[in-house]
Every structure is written in C-alpha cells, then in structure tokens.
Amino acid sequence: MGQFDGTSFTQEQDKLLMDVGPDFYAAQTFFRPTMPDNRLTQIAWNDLWNGGVGEQGWERHATFPVDLGLVTYEGKMRLTRTPIPEIAKLYTSTKTVGPKTLAQGENLLEGIESKTFDMTVEFDLSDSKASEIIFQIANITL
Numbered sequence: 001m002g003q004f005d006g007t008s009f010t011q012e013q014d015k016l017l018m019d020v021g022p023d024f025y026a027a028q029t030f031f032r033p034t035m036p037d038n039r040l041t042q043i044a045w046n047d048l049w050n051g052g053v054g055e056q057g058w059e060r061h062a063t064f065p066v067d068l069g070l071v072t073y074e075g076k077m078r079l080t081r082t083p084i085p086e087i088a089k090l091y092t093s094t095k096t097v098g099p100k101t102l103a104q105g106e107n108l109l110e111g112i113e114s115k116t117f118d119m120t121v122e123f124d125l126s127d128s129k130a131s132e133i134i135f136q137i138a139n140i141t142l
Contacts, residue, residue: 039084
C-alpha cells in the first residue's frame with residue numbers, strides 16, 4: 001500500500017494482509033467494463049498447504065468471489081473485499097436471530113436443512129465464561 005501522485009509511488013510502512021487464511025494464493029481478478037458499475041472481481045485458491053487448518057471437506061477450493069474496492073480509513077487508503085451481490089440470487093430462504101444469550105448446548109441451527117448457506121455471526125464475549133465456540137454443520141465440527 002502507498003500513495004501515487006501520478007509520477008512517483010511512496011510506500012507506506014504498514015503491511016496489511018488481504019486475507020487471514022493460511023492458504024490464500026494465486027488470486028485472479030476479472031475486470032468487467034461491460035457492467036454498469038465497472039467492478040473488479042477477485043477469486044483466489046485455497047489448499048491444504050503446510051498442514052492447513054484442518055479443512056476436512058473444504059480442501060482445494062476457490063475462495064468466495066469478491067468485488068475489490070478502495071476506501072479511506074483513518075486517512076489512509078485501504079483495499080476492501082466485498083462478496084459479489086449476485087450471491088444473493090442463490091438464497092432460497094433466510095433466518096435472522098437477533099441478540100440472544102445462548103444456553104449451553106442450545107442449537108440455533110436445529111431444524112435447518114440446506115446444502116448451501118451463508119452465515120454471519122457476531123459474538124459479544126465480554127461477560128462469557130465459555131472456553132470454546134463450536135459450529136457443527138453437515139456433520140463437520142468447526
């Protein structure tokens with residue numbers, strides 16, 4: 001990252017990761033000038049290199065397609081990666097759970113059956129005594 005004034009490039013000292021996965025590599029970008037919004041889309045490759053992170057069932061796959069963008073954050077330019085909006089066309093139903101305190105063993109996904117899903121989860125652990133958070137999806141424990 002850095003600044004380009006049209007003539008010279010000045011590199012910033014901050015080194016930021018684009019992805020925090022251990023096996024994110026070989027990213028490909030696709031510029032679509034025929035689209036009205038001129039998006040730049042990226043897909044990368046994930047694999048189980050160097051032992052990976054135990055991705056049983058998820059080895060050797062492409063990353064979620066994202067649109068790349070730039071924003072100014074704290075006075076510096078930052079790269080953004082946002083899931084492409086076309087993904088929403090795949091949704092057949094949704095379930096939203098508002099703020100909730102979970103009891104030990106409570107399963108918010110009970111009764112939900114799907115071969116595909118998109119899940120966003122936010123935790124407030126400030127008053128928690130939990131030692132772990134477990135997701136069990138399609139007989140895979142994460």
